[in-house]
Amino acid sequence: MDKSVGKPLNRVDGRLKVTGAAKYAAEFPQEGLVYAVIVGSTIPSGTITKVDASAAEKAPGVLAVLSPEKPPKLAGDPAKRQSPLEPMVHLLQNRRVDYQGQPVAVVVADTFERATHAAALVKVQYQAEKPKLGLKAQKAQAYAPKHIIFRPPDTEHGKASAETPAAEVDAMYGTPFEHHNPMEPHATTAVWEGERLTVYDATQGVFGVRSRLAQLFGLPPENVRCIAKFVGGGFGGKGSGWGHTILAAMAAKAVSKPVKLVLRRDQMFAGVGYRPETEQRVQLKARKDGKLLLVRHETLTSTSTFDEFTEPAGFTSRMMYASEQIITSHRLVRTTMPTPTFMRAPGESPGMFALESALDELAYKLNMDPVQLRIVNHADTDPESGRPWSSKSLKECYRAGAEKFGWSKRNPMPGSMKDGRTLIGWGMATATYPTMRQKGAAKASLLPDGTVAVAVGTQDIGTGTYTVMSQVAADELGLPVQKVRFDLGDTQMPEAPVSGGSWTSATVAPAVKRVAAALRDKIIATAVADAGSPLKGADPKQVKVENGDLIAGSKKESFAALMKRQKLPSIDAQADAQPGDEMKKYAMHAFGAQFAEVRVDPDLGQVRVSRFVGAFGVGRVLNEKTARSQLQGGIIMGLGMALMEESVVDERTGHFVTKDLADYHVPVNPDVPDIDVIFVPENDPYVNELGIKGIGEIGITGVAPAIANAVYHATGKRLRTLPLTLDKLLTT
Template identity: 75%
Template sequence: MDKSVGKPLDRVDGRLKVTGGAKYAAEFPQEQLAHAVLVTSTIANGTITRMNTAAAEKAPGVLAVLSPEKPPKIGGDPSKKQSPVDRVVQLLQTKRVDYQHQPVAVVIADTLERATHAAALVKVQYKAGKTKANFKAEKTQAYKPTAILGKPPDHEQGKASDEKPEAEVDATYVTPYEHHNPMEPHATTAVWEGDRLTVYDATQGVFGTRARLAALLGIPLENVRVITKFVGGGFGGKGSVWSHTALAALAAKAVSRPVKLVLRRDQMFGPVGYRPETEQRVQLKARKDGKLLLIRHETTSSTSTFDEFAEPSSMQTRMLYASEQIITSHRLVRLTLGTPTFTRAPGESTGTFALESAMDELAYKLNLDPVELRLKNHADQDPESGHPWSSKSLKECYRVGAEKFGWAKRNPMPGSMKDGRTLIGWGMASATYPARQMKASAKATLLPDGTVQVVSGSQDLGTGTYTVMTQIAADALGLAPDKVRFDLGDTQMPETPVSGGSWTAASVGSAVKAVSLALRDKAIALAVGDTVSPLHGLDAKQVQVDGGALVAGGKRDSYAALLKRQKLPSLEAQASSGPGPDSGKYSMHSFGAQFAEVRVDPDLGEIRVSRWTGTFGGGTILNEKTARSQLMGGIIMGIGMALMEESVVDTRTGRFITHDLADYHVPVNPDVPDIDITFVPENDPYVNPIGVKGIGEIGITGAAAAIANAVYHATGKRIRALPLTLDKLLTA
């Protein structure tokens, strides 16, 4: 039978989603369900001096009000983390306020409307301290963090050249605060049964949530169950446990009823992270032929006063291009804002904007084509580690992308290409993201009817995990995809990592293949040892799987027949997979090339992206349709990053004043052109057992730079601060 991996199989969960059958965290019905609403701070720094909850407590339907006046009992230190992705949380244990929109009380009532009304009755008085929310003003206090993603924050490789450069770029690039705005806001439903807690949570990591809640609540790990069947978008923001999740559990404990807590849209702009502001200095020096003598990339980003998160924007610069010398650094500025967190392609998305914009500037100074400049500095091995690449098709991505886009027809002179009065600009940039694999486990069960159920406690963020895991299992077991049922999202299933870092397909997929092969081998062993089986006595290595049966030499023994003869209700296997011996021998990354066309109104400064070509090498493509969707989604987020997304802070109060979708603009259909995606064939025998590289985040890398470079080509104006709004263009 034909293999299903690689084919554009429709989502196996598609019908559930379009019919409303897919249940998200806030949609699991519970008897006597109560509703919780957060009361959040209106200052960025200070202390609560008085809190009056009397009116709220007397309001109709109110069951309880939690506040620092009588701190709810917890069992762990909210500042002590269980994993690197954890954040310091606020659980009403102190009257200290560290940022605007910090949870300062929780109101629980029998309906959402009553809880919302009562929350408005809570009166809080504060003694305010100094607000430090001006990134530029506080930069003089920048400090060096201890590590960036487990690596030194500063890195230097190679030696300074004595050659005098023919051309040099030394410029500063700025990216603003950005907020995750998934369709599904953060939400938690908490249910206690005695001393056991079940939490339905909008999370990217059920096992991390379980560990964090167990520690914070001071209960055994086995007493916490976390369920997440569907996530309505995460983008990194749901990768950590935030205050509201534990507060929902504390609220349910306080009222002895299930409690649902869903953040309002404006509350998504405070206590649940964001992409921090960055200021990045990039210095490039090159010979006349374009060969780089120096790459220097210095990143300064913001973090909170009580926790630490560093946007790793200089990291890809350590490996993307060859240069005589490469110097990178990271610094942090503490502000009275909430703690930032991972946002799709953290570091690489912001960092490639700076690096790839600088490369475009250098190309103009050298009078070289931007693609040619990148080819001249192609890194044949990883400059940072010195390791060979497990596979790398970046040159082919440039070639195919340029050909499909028609790059050879580009007149390089800024402002030279027009359609009537409209200015046309073409820009390009490189894309890259690490290809990682984490330890993951899975379980497979062969059922009497010959179908197979595979479970693994992962998460589907809308990326298609249900579907690609079904395809992997089906191929390994010789089954049609409709004969496999894959399930996930429950800590009672085999353990997997958080769905982040573009490693879910590689990690969980490798485990699913391993367990499917283990189940296949168990079935083969039963058949060749069964005196009644047509395959009896054969060498197990001769037996293949096809069409729901074991086959060899024209003989067949179906899974269903085998189990019936063996009088087995089922046949099970469990397996795990993790980084193999090649992980330390090779450098593993996905690569791509982004080509963008913009149309600019010369009078109004309006910028429209009118055409896009993206070419990517991502190893084995598990599902052509879902993979293309992921890359398109990343590029669309890149369009938003380039042209409109910006969270504006009132530096006097530390409050984000863009706090809903009326003010915080994201791309909609008219903002997005047809996006042409091409996968460059790539066989990687070292990256993991299924040969895949993560593609969930690479689509946004390089995208903002490609647009900024196209705007320069159209107008001759170099805008180095995102977003590229018309006011910046008109005043440049």
């Protein structure tokens, strides 16, 4: 029987999605369902003096208006977080306003339309305060956070060289505010049954939601159930427990009915996170042969006045290239805005724009090929920790990507390549993302019909988790994928972590492999002990499983026949898997090389990406089709970051002026060129027992600088702030 892992199998959940049968958080029907709508503040900073809900309460169909006038009771303190990564949320408990769009009331009505109408009738009066806005305006108050995701904000490795550099770059790079904008908006359906709460939530972490709700409502965790069978994209924005989920549960408790709360697209620009703007200084010094003497990366970014989140843009500079000295620092300013959060490749995405743009500038100063400069400074061990890499195929990624792209045909002179009047530019950059895993558990059951059900409380945020885990289980059990049913997205299943950090496959697949192996061994043990089985008395070590059959020499019995004779409802197994001390011994990253071709209109400044090649060393690929889709999706998101994505803020009010997909531009089909994804073969025996590295985030890293470097090659104009819009080209 052929193994299924690695093959480009179609998604097992594909039919459900294309037929509309896949249920998302807002699509679970409930008897007596009512609707909640949030009223957001119209000032960025101040105090609520009065909430007048009288007109709203008299409106047809209105069941309740929740506001700070009569704060809904909570058993737990919202300010007490179980993890420093858990965001502070506003739950109508006081009259303080910390950002524009903050929930100041929630209206519940029997229809969505009536709730929306009544929400417009709520009148809120404020005592406004002057907001603190603007990264540059608040720069004098910048401070160093105590830590960034449990790592120091500042580092220094190596000693300064007295050698005079042959070339130096010292420049400022900037990235704007960006919003996640998944296709599915944030949504929650909350249902109370006595002291038991069930929420259907658009979340990347069902167990995190359960924990937060249990704490705030004073419930044992087993009394809270969170379900997320399908998530229509998250990109990190659904990785945290946000206030609307808790408000939905508060509203459902207040009216004793199931409540659905779905954020409007404009509300997703306030209160559910975003990528903060950054100002980054990168200084590079190099010898004539390109060897780096210094890498200095200083990051200034913003957070809210009431919470702290730091965009770790300098992290990649600590480990990316070998240099005699590497210095990084991070500084924060507090602004009167919502708290930022993780967004696809947090830190790596904006940080690599600055580092890889600076390296391209250095290559031109040295008159050296940009690929060769990176090879010269290839880090054979991790510069930050000194540990060897668990595996690293970056040089092969450079070679494979350059060959596929045709890099050797590049004329290095800026502005030298043309198609008629159109300027052609070729640029490249490195991609990287850390390889991580967490603890995960799984259960599996052989059913009477010979099929197997496997369950893990993880999430599928569009990445193909249903499919690849079915493949892992099927191979271990000797079954075709069609005979495995993998289920997820429920806190009643064995626990798994949030689907973020590119660690879902690396965490869940080992648990699935182990539970499938444990179940296989149980099935074999049952057969060899069964007096009615053809395999009675066989050595369990000699029994094979293939295509749903147990085979020992010339003797064979199917799973289904064994179950029929046993008259069992199921044979069950449970297992978990967790990292050992390998992360203390090895540095673990995935790597890649990105190559972009752009076409620039010299008169209009319009930039089009016409070709793109990405070559990646990401360990063992579980499914070539879903993996390629993930990497292409990351590249497309990087294209948006490079050319169009920007959340514009009115610095008088802290209001995001871009508040829907008409204003906040993301790539659509005509914007996307041919994208070639190359998988560089890579065996990593240390990352986990399957050799898996995460791929959800590496695809976006390096894309924006590759495109910016291509624009410079086409035009001779170096744009150091994103996005690369035509106005910047025309005025530079």
